[in-house]
Amino acid sequence: MSKYWNKKINDAEPYVAGEQPKEGRKIIKLNTNENPYAPSPKVAEVMASFDIAELRLYPNTDGGKLVQTIADREGVSPSQVFCGNGSDEVLALCFQTFFEKDGNTDLPVLTPDFSYSFYPVYESFYDIKSKKIPLREDFRLEKTDYEGVPNCGIAIANPNAPTSRAISLDDISYICEKNPDSVVIIDEAYAYFAEPYVTAVTLLPKYPNLCVVRTTSKSYSLAGLRIGYAIASEELIEGLKRARDSFNSYPTDRLAQIVAAAAISDEEYHRECRAKIIATRKYTEDALKALGFTMPESSANFVFARPPKGLDAGLLYKNLREKGILVRYFDKDVLRDYLRITIGTDEEMEALVAACTEEIKNVQNS
């Protein structure tokens, strides 16, 4: 609290990001869903040939070549693409642009309970009412729960975080159809890890109220670069540009634009990287299940695993941390029975499994 802050900032409940350990200590970092592999080698090429003198000039507001690259890859028009400084920024602009329409403060945004923990932060920061729609058994989202509930908008992560479960394109169509006056945000941060890969971008020709949000942070190994984007109808993208130009006209810088474009163009590398993570996920799921863990089937680059009876998730989190393995623990509601574990390299996951095996032995012997 500070007397120099306004009420909004004094009242804010900011997002708490996963811990970023200091350099030096050797840590196995499985807590923020980063990619364990380096970005495409094309990134090094474009960085090496980048003309530093270009940094004199402001970047293209819209993202320049990056927008064209995304449009080509997704088979949409460049006027349907909006780029921002990470998808967190794109999502923040979406909440400000599409929700609490016409000053009607009574209508809530619908989000699944549980979902990405940034959504409630935006809701409270932008004074938007929120309504959490409970998930069903084993964190399953039921599409009919989003029917006939008055709302000013809907935000769903697909695959969902931290539960790792995905919904189908039919489910998304249904939700868009039943809520024609609301924007439906589908946050596809983890879409490229689903098997098979499906994207709501293919539904855009049918639904002008659908807004798909993506990031280069996870599947493209560029969390440090900060590029996210929205793909939607021209009408929605125009709205986002108005919001951006009322705040910061240059959210993406010149270097980030060309680096992200290089990574997105390298489809082959992207495919290989994803295949490796999906294979390692399978190994991790099998190994943890063999130890007695349970978890929903993951479509993401993490698993949401519940330790076997007798092994407390919070305690396991602490003990893993002491062993230099960081995973994510959410100390609330039913989530506190689970750990969200990012899929790293094979070696990292073998180390995780070995550490869990040891913890289980300790419990059995005590």
Ligand SMILES: *Cc1c(COP(=O)(O)O)cnc(C)c1O
């Ligand atoms: C990681 C994540 C994001 C944020 O991505 P950035 O582009 O790095 O800001 C958005 N949504 C979900 C569901 C995420 O897990």
